[in-house]
Amino acid sequence: MNKRILSNSIWMMSEKIISLFGLIFVTSFVAKYVGAEVFGQIAFATSLFQIAMIIAQLGSDVIIFKRVSKKIDSGVRLITSTIYLRAITYILTAIPIVIVSYEKNDVNALFFIIACAISCFFNAMDVFGIYYDARLESRKNTIINMLGLIISLSLRWLIAFVHLEPVYLCLPIILTGFIPCAFRWGLFRKEHQFDSIKLKHKIKYMKYLLVAGLTFVVSTISVAIYTRVSMLSLGFFYDKSIVGVFSIAVSLAASWSFVCNSLITSSLPSIFSEKNDSVATHKASKLNLLVVIISLPIILSTYAFGSMIINALYGEAYKAAYIPLMILSFSTMISSLGVISSRFIARYSGYAFLSKKMFAILIFSLAVNIPFIYMYGMCGAAAATLLTELFSLTVFNYLFRRGLVLKMHLQTFIPRAGNR
Known part of the structure; x- marks a missing residue:
């Protein structure tokens, strides 16, 4: 960098x-x-x-x-x-x-x-x-x-x-x-x-x-x-106090995403302007690895101290936010990786693909969120969010250009994989 x-x-x-x-x-x-x-x-x-x-x-x-x-x-x-x-x-x-x-x-x-x-x-x-x-x-x-x-x-x-x-x-x-x-x-x-x-x-x-x-x-x-189905569905099935507690979990889980997003946003111009596809893929894979390295220690710290932080800052009324916070912390990391993949696809002018993909993700999100939230409340909302982000990052992205994003992901952890 x-x-x-x-x-x-x-x-x-x-x-x-x-x-x-x-x-x-x-x-x-x-x-x-x-x-x-x-x-x-x-x-x-x-x-x-x-x-x-x-x-x-x-x-x-x-x-x-x-x-x-x-x-x-x-x-x-x-x-x-x-x-x-x-x-x-x-x-x-x-x-x-x-x-x-x-x-x-x-x-x-x-x-x-x-x-x-x-x-x-x-x-x-x-x-x-x-x-x-x-x-x-x-x-x-x-x-x-x-x-x-x-x-x-x-x-x-x-x-x-x-x-x-x-x-x-x-x-x-x-x-x-x-x-x-x-x-x-x-x-x-x-x-x-x-x-x-x-x-x-x-x-x-x-x-x-x-x-x-x-x-x-x-x-x-x-x-x-x-990205807001969980919040809106909670507001529909439950009262606004549940939305208030869940919004605290969402805010805390996303509070550290600025570190990853800042590095991603600053690195994107060099990926967009890179004429060599192999070099662009290498840059994107390195960015993926950097996001993972930054995210994992923060997620572990959230697991260790999250409950104490919620109680100290917000009080007993918001203590139910802890479990959703844990789940959503993983979702934050996956979401940051998803930004890299989406912009990587955009570099190849895959705008039509992204449009179709996001519509499919919307349908998938609705199909997952509604039953999860109806049955499990806030924890269901958090789990549905994580599942949606994970499928968006992997399964749906891998359909682009015969697994171009998959190759980039493999190169993140296996440098030689992108050359096969």
Whole structure:
């Protein structure tokens, strides 16, 4: 790993350390104050609008990342020309969610729903972070994100500390999405003071995003739903307090994923730009091994100290999160490995395959989650999540180009396997 990639990874990790601090000290404090029921309402609402946010991006995360990695100016024009397309898509997707949620929840829950809708709108617009990640300039992302996190987390802590009504948490929820988006947009405009793009050219870029992203639409929708099926199904079969406890397990299990994801994101440009297929496969396999080496000690530590951490941070009301936490910790490692495999497939322009695969995974996830959750509750939700991630990483990926991903996986642990 070269010095620039390592530096970029460290900057990305430093941002997530602030997030981890917020999870440990602020979120736990707020969760204790508002209780599992209200905390579950917030988690459930966030899951719903994150789906709308992912749909609104129309697969632009991969398309923009790849375009910026190869042609910066073209990537910049693509970003600025498609803002309104993302905005309209999000609004059209979010409105039905608000309407349905209004009919099924009380007034207090509706406040959280609207706040999450607004926050996720700004997240959907904020594709500028993708640009800086692709340029290996994550330092800028980190500084902006840390500023937003510090303000938002401070407000959450203050609201809980002075015992204000939980509804006031709507303000920091909105600011979580607004502050990074506003600052990043301002910085992006300052760095790229180009002439206004003509309408016909904007339309051309929007058509390109729609056409190029068409193969991602089913994929992104499938990902958006299948990664949240457990949370949504728990909300359907059980009360929101169960969702609140499970969301703590999910948050803690994913709290260390930033280490792997930072290294993955920083390494992807070199894999995308590598012209030699064998070298690209070797780089991807080394990245797999690095993820496993980082993950296993953390998973063992979670097993040893997880119960104590939950009790110390969140209290007795959340102690049932321990077993799901253990299962989901393995899921976090598998998910990180899945990101590498998906991007490896994207390098070979396997977008159509990814689209079909993610739709199949969605069906598989629904088929596994519903009975597991109905019979085993939170533990069933965690087990279904792990099983889905495992099948997504292996069985479904191995169908691409006669086992190309399988060869890459074998090369991770048996270096000579990829040459056979």
